[in-house]
Amino acid sequence: MKQFYQCLTGGALLCAALTASSSTLAQMSARDILEKVEDAQRTTTNSAFNRIQLSSCQFGVRDNQITCAERPRVKALESVGINFGPQNKDTRSVSVVLEPPAEKGIGMLSVTYDDSDQDNETWLYLSALGTVKRIASGNSDDDTEPASIFGSEFTTEDQDTGKLDEYALTILEENTESGREVWKIESIPNEARARKTRYARTVQYIDKERFVMLRADMYDQHDREVKRLIASRVELINDVWVARSLTMMNLVSNRLSNMAILEINTGIDVPEDFLTQRTLTDVAFRETELQKLREQID
């Protein structure tokens, strides 16, 4: 769940797909483009209040359309977070599960640091335990296998940010995708990064006008496409283009996950004492503060 929030606060793949600024530059390098996408993303995830639904299913094809072969597993949660620290790259967030019913009320407080020398901090609240529990989570930059986010096809790797130095970036071509003009940018990890990633190569399709990623193809070391990310429902929110629906297809397991941003609200004033352990256990306090956040939006 910690990672689930992070996808909204700093993801090279996911978050590039989520957001983009509205300006267009004629001649930019691949790195310039992706930095611009990440910068825009940071402005939208700071002081943010979001509601997200994550649906996963085994998929197949029917009438030339991708369709679920089973009733999708649905997870929904509400998140509030702020960025802080040097260059606003650290994140403090609270996430609470709304669905499924068996997990309703599970809460997590996360503090993630961009500095890999500093361990992230995570506290979990399960009503069955009756207390807040610290979780030893290490640092997101640890040399570990990418983790699934909420059992979905999205992984922590899909949301890594600030790692552009570790990739060779090339504009392959300028093309169209979903009727939009895009840059096709190839990212190949360097040796150090290659040890931590499951993708030997990624090709991202960045909207040239909106700086939002519309599609990403991920390849393994045999240059076989293993995953594909499709973004849709791109909307202008607070002068930033946001894709409100992201679908990740695992082409090996034929399973897909959709991340739908049901609500996205940025630039709100989050009280400092809201992003504390109290919010996990004190439901009366949490709901009161959430109501104040909602009133800011209204």
Place this chain on the structure above:
Amino acid sequence: MSRAPRFRLLLATLVLSPLGLVYAQDIPDNIDGFDFDSVNFGDDLFDQAQSNTPAWLEPFTFKLSQQLFAQVNEHSVTRADGSTDRNNAAIENSRFSLLTRYQNPFAPGWLLQASAQAKVYWPGDYEYRANDERIDTEFRLNELFVQRSTSGNSLKLGAQTVVWGENIGNSVLDVINTSEFRDLTIIDIEDARLNQWLLVWDRFIGNHQLSSFVNLYPEFNPPPVRGSPFFFEPAFNLTDYRRDQALFEIGSQMRWSLAGSDVSIMAAYLYENQLSYSAPPSGTGDAQSMANDYLLLGASANRAIGKLLLNLDIAYSHDILVNILVTPADPREAAYLATQKMNKLGATLGFEYAIDNDQSIMMGIAAQGALSPAARLAGNAALLGDEVTGNALLRYSNNMRNGDLQLAVTLQSALDAASVLGSVSLNYTLSNNLALMGQVIATSAKRDSALATLDQDLRMGMTLSWTF
């Protein structure tokens, strides 16, 4: 598609459709050769389902469960006195339960929360047998409290739990609430903990939380339920505590966080959760129960180092009862059991380690013993049992298949290994609402152990749960 796979698919559809597991109308075509460059999801693939739940039902969560559990190893058990008992292979648990939870922040700063459980004991269940072979029912209110929170304070009044300590499962500080280990399907303290009627006041000051409670109606661990694996036929009737005087408990905990650590200190005036019983003066009828008050001082801390979390709980109990064996000076008189107040020191040391993103291992060792017993005991008295007692708890968990399949392995043992319990459980999430858990529990105990009657028992069972 060949005929056999088609048949299996049809069978699966027919079996699973009533459970909502299969979209019968959406069984897809073969995707081999599909051109993913022209992928089209359709706009309604993941449209959010419109909830038909009435507003008044929104605060509720329901969980329906059917449990079937059996002792499957037919064998004989030899007791300490040399007698033998036959442990037959038989169903122990066949029960249906409805767990209801209600959580309603009905006004700004206010919360009403409640949870309750209703159970039906079917034929085969030990409670059915104890009820003269008739279907039995039980209703229990777990939580019921109202909460008022302001910017820096929170007050909670009602039935609730207060959990102290960093270690889960065997913390020496987790003694505020009573508990009931009714049978072997409930082996985790978080499932066995009973709520108490408390007033809890939390004061939040920056990074610090001062949490205090008052309990004006302390309760005690209930005696074993007749027919359960833990039930033994007592020499006298074990009744509820006779409240001939007003009882109360009170305590406070200060908790704060540092970089990589959480620290707590606490103090409380409590009653031991377990009543002390003595024979009735008349020699027959109800046993005399005694509630023993004592003072608890404690401290707890954790420390995260990468993927390792260390936990430490320390408890000092002042004037707690210990069992002693008194040998009269007159050799013609038999030795007898008694209790004496002493001071005890206990600690739980544990760690949790995240092996990887899906696997973790946790261990906790709890030990406690009387301080300077020799100095406080009369010359003809001795502590009954070991000077240091405690237990060890080891847990391994593994999330597989994107979290749909959860494996948990638990090993619990007394410090002297007089009794050991091993459990393997698999929890499979079948859908958004449906889950199936299978569990195997093996127990081993020495003849002189309190759990001697469970030696070589092997229990297997499953629980089907529907949450909505």
